[in-house]
Amino acid sequence: MNTAYMDTVNRAVQKARSIVETNQNNTDYDKLLNISVELGCQLMSSGAEIYRVEESVRRLLQAYGLESPEVFAIPNCVIVSVTTPEGHPITRMRRIGSHGTNIELLERCNALCRQLCTQPPSVDKAQELLSATVKGSPKYAAWQVLMGYGIAPAFFSPLFGGGVTDALAAMTGGLAVGICLLYGSRFIGSNSFFRTAFCSALASLLSLALVQIGLGNSLDTVTIGTLMVLVPGMALTNAMREIMAGDIISGLSRAAESILTAAAIAIGSALGLGLVEML
Helix, strand or coil: CCHHHHHHHHHHHCCCHHHHHHHHCCCCCHHHHHHHHHHHHHHCCCCCHHHHHHHHHHHHHHHCCCCCCCEEECCEEEEEEEEEECEEEEEEEEEEECCCCCHHHHHHHHHHHHHHHHCCHHHHHHHHHHHHHHHHHCCHHHHHHHHHHHHHHHHHHHHHHCCCCHHHHHHHHHHHHHHHHHHHHHHHHHHHHHHHHHHHHHHHHHHHHHHHCCCCCCCCHHHHHHHHHHHHHHHHHHHHHHHHHHHHHHHHHHHHHHHHHHHHHHHHHHHHHHHHHHH
């Protein structure tokens, strides 16, 4: 009886080991690493904080059985390194270009990460879900973006003491800035510093012209309301949060970007107003 019982136990153990080995062999760790890096890049390009990117990628890899994954992220790069159960190290690095803020895609990627961590599907299915999430994120038409550039200054101007005519003038200036950003890149280049300086100069010139013809009453409120669409508020907020969280490199990088953008706004505005005085 003891011999038969031990044979049954050994067969059960061997079967369990065979199942585990089969599951491990069926997991394509290269694909899994690519999925995690892609998810991190989508979060970063949508405006997520550094700690959110690193934690999301780490939790995703741990949900698929990888112990102690190493994740390093800065605003322009994501590096992920894991060790497979066989002891084979794999590393992926992805560079991220210029990016802005997309709260809708950020929330969708967060929800997908929670779903994958709660009930991990196959790697191929996870890739399909990630691709569907990115493609399914709504893309705003150009006229909708321009409406945002126009409406935001119209509401900012009264906050600084402007009236109805100042709000209308600021809306006109915001629309001009939006058109410049959306369609003028081939003329003013893709460098964010020079693009911001040019748009701020255009905003100050147009604000002065609108006030001169009587559409606006206060040059200050119209100009400030228009320039508010160029202020890097979210980048500066994330910079302070990351510095306080201990992510010094990314925090200083975002802070430097915010300071340069503010300098471009100041230089462009001064050039625009100075040009008018010279003429």
